[in-house]
Amino acid sequence: MSILTISNFTRQYENRTVVDDISLVVGKGEIVAIVGESGSGKTTLLNMISGNVKPETGHLFLENQELDLQFDRLIKEFPEIKLVPQDYRLKPEHKIWENIDLALTRYTHEYRRERVMELLELCGLTQVKDKKPREVSGGEKQRTAIARAIAEEPQVLLLDEPFSNLDSINKQKLREKLVEVIRQEEIACLFVTHDLMDAFLVADRIGVMYKGKLLQLDKPEVILKSKQEEYVSKFVSSALNVFREFFERYPNL
Numbered sequence: 001m002s003i004l005t006i007s008n009f010t011r012q013y014e015n016r017t018v019v020d021d022i023s024l025v026v027g028k029g030e031i032v033a034i035v036g037e038s039g040s041g042k043t044t045l046l047n048m049i050s051g052n053v054k055p056e057t058g059h060l061f062l063e064n065q066e067l068d069l070q071f072d073r074l075i076k077e078f079p080e081i082k083l084v085p086q087d088y089r090l091k092p093e094h095k096i097w098e099n100i101d102l103a104l105t106r107y108t109h110e111y112r113r114e115r116v117m118e119l120l121e122l123c124g125l126t127q128v129k130d131k132k133p134r135e136v137s138g139g140e141k142q143r144t145a146i147a148r149a150i151a152e153e154p155q156v157l158l159l160d161e162p163f164s165n166l167d168s169i170n171k172q173k174l175r176e177k178l179v180e181v182i183r184q185e186e187i188a189c190l191f192v193t194h195d196l197m198d199a200f201l202v203a204d205r206i207g208v209m210y211k212g213k214l215l216q217l218d219k220p221e222v223i224l225k226s227k228q229e230e231y232v233s234k235f236v237s238s239a240l241n242v243f244r245e246f247f248e249r250y251p252n253l
């Protein structure tokens with residue numbers, strides 16, 4: 001079932017089209033990755049979906065209900081769509097559990113306690129709940145930001161480069177947790193990354209962006225063998241070349 005539908009999103013900056021007529025759909029419990037090199041328009045696309053940046057053209061639907069994009073206000077974001085920015089934006093003076101709890105101030109004390117415990121468990125943070133953000137790993141910070149974003153059970157989770165500041169062990173842990181959380185909470189998840197490997201390891205479908213355009217959006221196996229778009233096959237080859245180089249250097253492995 002489709003949760004998030006965006007159609008014909010376009011945005012210009014200084015007379016340059018940075019997001020060019022993009023349409024896509026994300027389903028319940030589905031993870032879609034948008035990959036593209038730096039400057040291809042990925043963050044602008046996420047900011048438009050989250051309500052932080054106004055598109056010049058386009059429509060946004062949540063379960064077939066159109067959201068009003070003609071807002072003109074400083075308060076950002078739609079409550080059903082949560083964005084985890086690249087820098088997490090955790091509150092340094094608060095403990096991990098408090099950072100999650102702060103998303104729940106509208107609720108009763110009892111419900112907050114229960115939901116925070118549930119989210120700590122779901123995101124693998126119970127052990128570090130009483131630490132401050134500076135005392136935990138990058139992966140734990142990222143998982144705290146995800147827990148905070150999904151605290152109010154949004155329908156859509158947007159992640160900007162969720163794996164970029166992590167070492168390989170934390171990356172793997174986050175990948176596993178992300179898939180578990182998305183499937184369990186039945187959220188529609190869209191994340192952007194410049195690293196195709198992260199997309200291949202997590203996403204149900206991958207979209208490749210280039211100069212503001214979504215060139216192709218398909219299952220990873222289809223993207224892997226793509227002949228449809230020259231740029232897509234070039235982008236895939238560059239990611240796979242790392243493995244080729246590795247095994248050429250260490251042929252006896």
Ligand SMILES: Nc1ncnc2c1ncn2[C@@H]1O[C@H](COP(=O)(O)OP(=O)(O)OP(=O)(O)O)[C@@H](O)[C@H]1O
Binds near residue numbers: 013014036038041194
């Ligand atoms: N507020 C802004 N004002 C002017 N130009 C902008 C603004 N935001 C983004 N741009 C430009 O739009 C283009 C796309 O930027 P965007 O951040 O969306 O790309 P990206 O694919 O997310 O890049 P990266 O991977 O480096 O974060 C870039 O050329 C950028 O300089």
